[in-house]
Amino acid sequence: MNHSSHSNFYPSALQCVTSHYDDRPDPQDVSLLVIHNISLPPEQFGGKEIEAFFCGKLDKSRHPYFELIADMRVSAHCLIKRSGEVVQFVPFNHRAWHAGKSSFQGRSICNDYSIGIELEGADHIAYTNAQYASLLKLSHYIMALFPHITLARIVGHCDIAPLRKSDPGVAFDWPLFRQGLSAL
Template identity: 50%
Template sequence: MSTFDGWLPQAARYDSPNFDTRPDPADITLLVIHNVSLPAGCFGGPHVSDLFTGRIDYNADPSFADLRGLKVSSHFLVRRDGRVIQYVSANERAWHAGVSSFRGREKCNDYSIGIELEGSDVVPFEAAQYEALVALTLALQQHYPLTDVQGHEHIAPGRKTDPGPLFNWEYYRKLLNKKAAAEPALVNAIAGLRVVKGLPQSQ
C-alpha cells in the first residue's frame, strides 16, 4: 500500500477544515477542473483561500453575503502566475463538485480530485496556469489511478459553467502529452487518461 499522504511538496499548504473521508480511498479516478475568483472577476486577493479555509470576511465585499454559511473546498488552487496552493490532502474528500454525475456515477466528490484555476468564464487563462496544471496532473497521475479529466460544467451541466469556454482543452491535452513524452516514466502513466477535447462536450 502506498504511504503517500496526499500532500504535494511543490504546493503551498493551507489546511482547510472542509473535507471528510472518501468512501473508498483506492477509488480516485477523476480530475475535475474549475475556475474561481472572489469577488467575481478579481484576481490575486486572499478571499478564495479564506473561503476554502473557513476564514472569509463576509463584510469585505457585498457579494460575499451569498457565501455566508457555505462550506466548500478544493484540493488545489492554481494562481494566475502558476503558483499552486493545496487545501486538502488528495487522499481525502474535498467539497468541490456538489451535485454531480459522471458516466452514470453520482457524488463526484467521492472519487475525484478538484483543481481550481484562478479565473473566470470570460478571461483567458495564463500560460503559467496551463504549465502548472499539467505539472500537477502528471504529479497526481503518479500516485492515483486517474482515468478522466473533466470540467465542472461537464459533471454538473446546467448548474455550472466552469472552467468555461476560454479554457483551452486541446492545448492542455497537447501540453500534457508533450511534457509526458519528455519523461519516459510518465508516458505509460497518462496513456489511458481521457481528456475533454473542446466544447461543448457530451457526457
C-alpha cells in the same frame, strides 16, 4: 497503490489548512480529475479571498457578494493562482467539497472519487501560461499517484454538473491542455 502521507501533498504547493473536507468512502477509488475556476469577488484576481473562502474565514463585510457565500462549506484539493502558484487545501486521499451535486458516466457524488483543482479565473477570461504550466505538472503528479485518472477522466465542472456549472468556461484551452498532458 499505497498512498503515503507525503505523496498526498503536492511537493511544490503552499499548504493552506482547512477543515472543509472528510474521509473518502474508499481512498483507493480515485479515478476522476475535475477542473474548476473561481474568482473572489467574481472576475477579480489577486488577494487571499479564495483561500479564506475554502478555509471558512471569508469576511462578509469585504464585498456584497461575500455575504451570499461566506457560510458555504466548500473546498478544493488545490488552487492554481494567476501566477502559477499552487495552494493545497486537502490531501489527495481525502474528499474535498468541490463538485456539489454531480455525476460522471452515470456515477453520482463525484466528490467521493475525484480530485478538484481550481484555477483562479473566470469563464470568459483567458488563463495564464503560468497556470497551464502548473496545471500540467500538477495533473501529471496526480495521474502518477492515481493511475485510474486517465486523459478521458479529466473533465471540467461543466461536464459533471452541466445544468448548474459552466467552469472552467470557454476561455479554458482544452486542446492545449490535453496536448501538453500527452507530451509528458
